[in-house]
Amino acid sequence: VQRARPLLNRLGLSLFFLPAYAPELNEVEAVFGVIKSYELPERSYATLPELxxxxxxxxxxxxRRLNRRR
Structure with missing residues (x-):
């Protein structure tokens, strides 16, 4: 990746180094937080299909919750 950076930059692609764990930089983390905390409160299921x-x-x-806000 380091060697490819100059070519990628010329092609208009930029690479950004992110910390190993940065949930605030990942938009899906907010969605999963709501799903895990409110929409999927039960934590164990007997089978994979139930999960x-x-x-x-x-x-x-x-x-549906998002659509009601619009």
Whole structure:
């Protein structure tokens, strides 16, 4: 990557070094925070299909919550 930087810069691409953990720089972290805290409060599921169903429902509820704000 270091060797490719000059070529990438000439092509108009810039690389930024980020800290190993920087949730404030990742917009999806805010969404996942709401999902985990409010929309998906239960923390254990007996099967993977039950977990997947719960996650899908949580995202649907989150989407509805966003749509109500508009």
């Amino acid at each position: 997947m169903t719960a996650v899908r429902r949580a995202f649907r509820r989150y989407r």
